[in-house]
Amino acid sequence: MRILALLLAAALSACSKQDKWADNVATPPLNVIAEAPGDWTALDGMIGRRPSESGLVENSPISVDLEARLGPDAQTYRNAMMRSGPLQRSGLLMVSKGPDAWLVIDPEQHAFRAGLLREGRWQDWHTAGTDLPRPL
Structure with missing residues (x-):
């Protein structure tokens, strides 16, 4: 109704x-x-867990946005993130890094920046209108 x-x-x-x-x-x-936009504060429960354990890039409040932004590269990115380290807090941001993929999340702004290493070069995507930093 x-x-x-x-x-x-x-x-x-x-x-x-x-x-x-x-x-x-x-x-x-x-x-x-x-x-309605998902409650990204629910990501707090994933701190300290690897994406492969938590479902961060497969079944979380950000997974729909990641899929939409990455398009045909989404599956390759998800596979690479399975080798990433635990989601960690970095000030107001959340970060997970691996050898060939990373993710920076600003849950308050419903924004992310994702990176994928391809043929020796980093390709990255981000929420429109945002400029989140790359992880160090």
Whole structure:
């Protein structure tokens, strides 16, 4: 019922004063409307555990965002992160590093930066509009 109300509100907001539909309105898919951002503070329970033990990159509040940002590279990245060290606190950030992948998370800002070593060069992805540091 809540989703229906959201869809109705979106449809009504597309109307102009003459009760005509806006030509350029695109309604987001239902799953986007229905999903609220995950509670990234839940990542605190993963501190001290390796991604291979905790499900950090496979089944956590950030896994959907990682998948979306990394796209076709997501599986390669997840595989590399299975060899990473435990998630650690670094001030307000959380960091996990391995020989060929790393992850920096800012849970308060719902932001991350992920790196993957490929053919001797680091490739990285980050949440749009953020500039988190690379791990040392």
